[in-house]
Amino acid sequence: MNMIIACIGSGNMGSALMNGAMKVAARIGVTDTDKGKAERLAERIGACVYGSNTEVVQKADIVFLAIKPQKLQVLLEEIAPIIKKRSESVYPVTLISMAAGWSIVRIQGIVGKAPVIRIMPNMPALIGKGVIAFTPSPEVSDETLEESRCILSQSGIVERLEEQYLNAVTGLSGSGPAFVYLFIEALADGGVRAGLTREKALYYAAQTVMGSAAMVLETGKHPAELKDMVTSPAGTTIAGITVLESGAFRGSVINAVHEAFKIAEELD
Numbered sequence: 001m002n003m004i005i006a007c008i009g010s011g012n013m014g015s016a017l018m019n020g021a022m023k024v025a026a027r028i029g030v031t032d033t034d035k036g037k038a039e040r041l042a043e044r045i046g047a048c049v050y051g052s053n054t055e056v057v058q059k060a061d062i063v064f065l066a067i068k069p070q071k072l073q074v075l076l077e078e079i080a081p082i083i084k085k086r087s088e089s090v091y092p093v094t095l096i097s098m099a100a101g102w103s104i105v106r107i108q109g110i111v112g113k114a115p116v117i118r119i120m121p122n123m124p125a126l127i128g129k130g131v132i133a134f135t136p137s138p139e140v141s142d143e144t145l146e147e148s149r150c151i152l153s154q155s156g157i158v159e160r161l162e163e164q165y166l167n168a169v170t171g172l173s174g175s176g177p178a179f180v181y182l183f184i185e186a187l188a189d190g191g192v193r194a195g196l197t198r199e200k201a202l203y204y205a206a207q208t209v210m211g212s213a214a215m216v217l218e219t220g221k222h223p224a225e226l227k228d229m230v231t232s233p234a235g236t237t238i239a240g241i242t243v244l245e246s247g248a249f250r251g252s253v254i255n256a257v258h259e260a261f262k263i264a265e266e267l268d
Helices: 012-021 035-045 053-059 069-087 104-111 123-127 142-153 163-174 176-193 198-219 223-230 236-246 249-267
Strands: 004-008 027-031 062-065 094-097 116-120 130-136 156-160
Touching: 004 012, 004 053, 012 027, 012 035, 012 062, 012 123, 012 142, 027 035, 027 053, 053 069, 062 142, 069 104, 094 104, 094 142, 104 116, 116 142, 116 163, 123 130, 130 142, 130 163, 142 156, 163 176, 163 249, 176 198, 176 249, 198 223, 236 249
Parallel strands: 004 027, 004 062, 062 094, 094 116, 130 156
Antiparallel strands: 116 130
């Protein structure tokens, strides 16, 4: 990979994606308002540290914007003059934004018709197990799109979607890990209530969720079919399912995803 990859922001998600990028990119640069944080990331992945945001967009071919959504406007206004100038040349810089509430049109409203890729990664990208949905603007070249897909694939599965569906991905895959962690914690609490140590209960709960998810992906069976394989007549599992359903378990999960989706829609 000959392109220069850079990231503005070195928090959890920026670090996760750059950890993946280092596997395929020869040249990586980072910057952050917290210089120490940027230096630690750069040392870990063998990257350089840029002195400013403007230096990043002057030198890099692909720039990840890994900052909080509420800070993005100020950043875009700062780098817009350079972005616009480069867009008029044969070497435009491509921006990859992961900011919720920032559509491609909204970004381009500040930086002009620059190539923009909007992505929605999730927390498991930190360990290379993420779900990353993306939408490119028409200005993104085929070569840059392929390079970007290659970088993102180091952090998880990569799916191209129309932008109108990214908020649904935010509600499901973006917020979903928190819902799953809550479920794992509750499973472990149940194990503790039944007499297991906290350490054992948490380990068994996490392993149970991981194994169950793998069964869905590897067998291709519908979750309902797999559930029925575990559920014997008048057995322990149906007793537990009855309790979950009496508490509107499935309805609560559906509503949780939809509420997260609605908030993402309002931000957009």
